[in-house]
Structure formats: C-alpha cells, structure tokens
Amino acid sequence: MSRYYIERKSVIAAGTAILGAVVAVLEMSRFLRIPFPLFPLLKFDVVGIPMVITYLFFGLLPSVVTCLISVAIISFRSPFSGSMKGLAEFATILGAYLILRGKNPTTSYKIKAFAMASGIFLRVVVMAVANILFLPVFYSKYYTTQTAIMVLPLICFFNAIQGAISILGGFLVHEAVTRRLPSLRA
Numbered sequence: 001m002s003r004y005y006i007e008r009k010s011v012i013a014a015g016t017a018i019l020g021a022v023v024a025v026l027e028m029s030r031f032l033r034i035p036f037p038l039f040p041l042l043k044f045d046v047v048g049i050p051m052v053i054t055y056l057f058f059g060l061l062p063s064v065v066t067c068l069i070s071v072a073i074i075s076f077r078s079p080f081s082g083s084m085k086g087l088a089e090f091a092t093i094l095g096a097y098l099i100l101r102g103k104n105p106t107t108s109y110k111i112k113a114f115a116m117a118s119g120i121f122l123r124v125v126v127m128a129v130a131n132i133l134f135l136p137v138f139y140s141k142y143y144t145t146q147t148a149i150m151v152l153p154l155i156c157f158f159n160a161i162q163g164a165i166s167i168l169g170g171f172l173v174h175e176a177v178t179r180r181l182p183s184l185r186a
Helices: 003-029 048-058 060-077 079-100 109-138 145-180
Strands: none
Touching (some): 048 060, 048 079, 048 145, 079 109
C-alpha cells in the first residue's frame, strides 16, 4: 500500500470521527431546534449539515456513518423518530450523490444547484412514502392511512425546508472551507 493511500484513509477516518462527534453533540444537546409552525411535532435542526459536510469531504460511506450516529442517539428517546431522521438525512445525501458521483463537489454552481434540488426532491419523496407506510403502523392510535395522507402536504413542506437547510448549509460550509484551504479539494 502506498503512503498516500494510508494517509488518505486516516484523514477520512479522523474527519468522519470528528464530524460524527459534532452530530452526536448536536443531537444530545438538541441545539437550535425550532418547531415547524404548521405542525409543531416536527422540528427544524442543523444536525444534517455535518452529515452533508461529511459526504462532500469524505464520500458516501462516511456520511452513512454520521447518519447512523444520529439514528443511534435519537433512538434512545424514540426508535421510530431516530429511524425516520436517519432515513430523511440519508435520502438528502443520496439525492446529491446521484448528481455529484464522480464529480468534484467544487464544480460549477449549476451542478451544485442540481445536486441540491435532487437531494431535496429525493428526501421529500422518500419521506412521503415512509410516512404513509409507517405512521399508521407505529402510531396507530393517532394515525390511520387517511390521516397520514391528510397531513402529508405539511410533512412534505417540512422536509423540503429541512432538506434545504441541511444541504445548503453543508454546501456553504464546504465552499467556505475549500476556498480558504484549497488543498482540501478532492
């Protein structure tokens, strides 16, 4: 194995650990949680930003690790909520990956805009399906399939905004860091 390969793997492991720790601290502290005014059970947060940053700097697999850290921490409070949060953030990252795979994330603004739109779109679609399927199963006391469908526009609107927060925040931080430290560009 070459020295570069070993150094790169070490950087990825260390970066993933650091950003995973940031995710853990944000989840445990419940920092900057703002209730969605139209459906206060849902809350906006900034936890997705370090997950997107992990993807942009280190790739898809390390970002999955940070998503799983979030799932594990939330699952101590509510396993259903943890799973849904992890699924939502992973769908956002996967949507961006589908556009950016094989491309440098510091490419043109047009490609970045498509990646952001793809991430938000995939998150909304995946979470719409997940809520229709799982809300009546896990919260049968409160939701039937019909009531899940009735609140679906609110859930989709929330996920579009939360996806934009996560992916736009991740891209902005990535852009700021790579402008100041060009050696970090992939």
